[in-house]
Amino acid sequence: MISLAGKRILVLGVASAESIAWATAQGLAHCGAEVHISYQQRFRSRVMQLLHEVPGLIAGAHRCDVTNDAEIQQMFQAIGGPLHSLIHGVGYAPPETFGKPIYEVTPEEFSQAALISAHSLLRVTRFALPFLVAGSSITTLTYLGGQRVVPGYRMMGIAKAALEATVRELAVDVGHHGVRVNAVSAGPVATLSAMALPSFSTMLEQYPRISPLHAPITTHDVAKMCAFLCSDLSDKVTGQVLFVDAGYSALGAYPPA
Numbered sequence: 690m691i692s693l694a695g696k697r698i699l700v701l702g703v704a705s706a707e708s709i710a711w712a713t714a715q716g717l718a719h720c721g722a723e724v725h726i727s728y729q730q731r732f733r734s735r736v737m738q739l740l741h742e743v744p745g746l747i748a749g750a751h752r753c754d755v756t757n758d759a760e761i762q763q764m765f766q767a768i769g770g771p772l773h774s775l776i777h778g779v780g781y782a783p784p785e786t787f788g789k790p791i792y793e794v795t796p797e798e799f800s801q802a803a804l805i806s807a808h809s810l811l812r813v814t815r816f817a818l819p820f821l822v823a824g825s826s827i828t829t830l831t832y833l834g835g836q837r838v839v840p841g842y843r844m845m846g847i848a849k850a851a852l853e854a855t856v857r858e859l860a861v862d863v864g865h866h867g868v869r870v871n872a873v874s875a876g877p878v879a880t881l882s883a884m885a886l887p888s889f890s891t892m893l894e895q896y897p898r899i900s901p902l903h904a905p906i907t908t909h910d911v912a913k914m915c916a917f918l919c920s921d922l923s924d925k926v927t928g929q930v931l932f933v934d935a936g937y938s939a940l941g942a943y944p945p946a
């Protein structure tokens with residue numbers, strides 16, 4: 690197991706027991722880090738229940754909507770410094786965008802998806818920077834739909850493409866602070882957000898059947914890559930998209946069903 694003893698880490702985006710952010714927060718805490726989490730107000734009671742089930746594991750839980758500067762600022766003030774890593778496990782597109790042709794997406798729907806799923810990485814970083822020490826890392830979560838067309842992903846694919854470009858631009862602009870920025874591109878995992886995708890059950894079925902490793906992806910698999918990116922083992926890795934998908938993204942053609 691990687692040791693993260695002495696590191697203070699913030700994991701954004703816990704909504705339920707199935708959240709990638711929740712598995713990551715627990716995994717990082719088991720590696721010895723002091724872990725803080727954030728949640729949206731609408732998930733507060735679920736998150737409090739989760740904390741109740743693992744007493745003492747998580748150092749603090751903070752309400753934070755990433756579209757609200759005051760909440761972001763309050764969260765960082767409550768946590769204080771130094772901060773060694775930030776995990777951005779936040780994403781959203783209006784559900785109606787999954788079910789209509791991409792040219793029907795309204796300016797408001799487009800803006801909301803891009804604002805929450807991509808721009809929020811910049812917004813949170815701006816508030817985090819005074820607390821992040823040299824050698825720290827920022828990690829976000831993306832999906833293959835940001836690089837290729839995955840049926841039904843639509844607006845979220847555009848938002849993930851923007852997020853991955855944001856990772857590269859941000860890596861350049863914070864590199865001189867000694868801060869690294871990367872994205873983990875996870876294969877499909879059954880979470881609240883993922884279940885909103887009409888095509889999700891097909892994606893979930895395809896990966897173990899087609900991928901080189903013939904294995905499903907778990908939140909634990911994603912958490913392990915996040916632990917690596919939080920650790921000094923990855924101290925020269927920045928501006929990258931790292932796939933945790935059992936090799937699915939390496940394929941150029943698929944065997945017949």
Ligand SMILES: NC(=O)c1ccc[n+]([C@@H]2O[C@H](COP(=O)([O-])OP(=O)(O)OC[C@H]3O[C@@H](n4cnc5c(N)ncnc54)[C@H](O)[C@@H]3O)[C@@H](O)[C@H]2O)c1
Pocket residue numbers: 701702703704705707708709710728729732753754755756778779780781805830831832874875876877878879880881882883
């Ligand atoms: N589940 C998958 O198959 C999968 C695959 C690849 C990437 N991802 C990405 O992983 C990330 C986490 O998603 P998940 O699958 O764990 O689902 P999830 O539903 O558990 O997490 C999504 C989180 O985004 C948060 N969020 C949405 N709008 C917000 C806002 N305005 N302010 C603050 N938080 C907000 C929600 O509160 C929730 O905690 C997302 O970016 C998602 O796109 C998921």
